[in-house]
Amino acid sequence: MLKTRSQPPGASPNAIKLPAGADGRPPVIGLIDPTGIITPPPKVYLRDCNDHLVQIMDIIGNYREMASSLMDIYLSGISIRLNDIMRVLTVISSIFIPLTFIAGVYGMNFDKDAGPLSMPELKKPYGYVICLAFMAFVAFGQLFIFWRKGWLKKDA
Numbered sequence: 001m002l003k004t005r006s007q008p009p010g011a012s013p014n015a016i017k018l019p020a021g022a023d024g025r026p027p028v029i030g031l032i033d034p035t036g037i038i039t040p041p042p043k044v045y046l047r048d049c050n051d052h053l054v055q056i057m058d059i060i061g062n063y064r065e066m067a068s069s070l071m072d073i074y075l076s077g078i079s080i081r082l083n084d085i086m087r088v089l090t091v092i093s094s095i096f097i098p099l100t101f102i103a104g105v106y107g108m109n110f111d112k113d114a115g116p117l118s119m120p121e122l123k124k125p126y127g128y129v130i131c132l133a134f135m136a137f138v139a140f141g142q143l144f145i146f147w148r149k150g151w152l153k154k155d156a
Contacts (some may be wrong), residue, residue, distance in 0.1 A: 095142050
């Protein structure tokens with residue numbers, strides 16, 4: 001005797017109960033010929049077709065899982081590339097932010113005759129060169145620190 005499939009929770013007790021196959025799903029034969037009109041040779045053929053359909057559905061499920069895994073691998077690769085780009089942009093911005101601040105302070109119009117605290121290096125003949133040298137020192141100092149920490153390596 002064939003086992004009947006159990007009803008899902010909340011299903012009507014008067015619902016049609018289909019016979020379950022070996023995998024728990026109703027076989028094609030029970031759906032095509034519930035009356036028994038089909039003779040045995042076509043039943044064997046239809047059972048074989050049912051087995052093939054079940055195998056095909058399993059193969060399709062496997063392909064779907066492989067496609068999903070490939071998509072995850074692709075998205076991981078994109079994420080890694082994006083992280084590398086963001087690291088480079090962060091290093092560049094962290095070098096130029098202090099330089100922009102220094103240039104902004106020295107770019108203000110100070111009155112050099114106002115007093116001793118109003119940027120006395122503006123009166124020096126080499127004040128501009130000293131400011132540029134200090135900015136270069138800051139930039140190269142940051143590059144050295146980033147290099148020591150390994151942030152400038154391609155695979156870091």
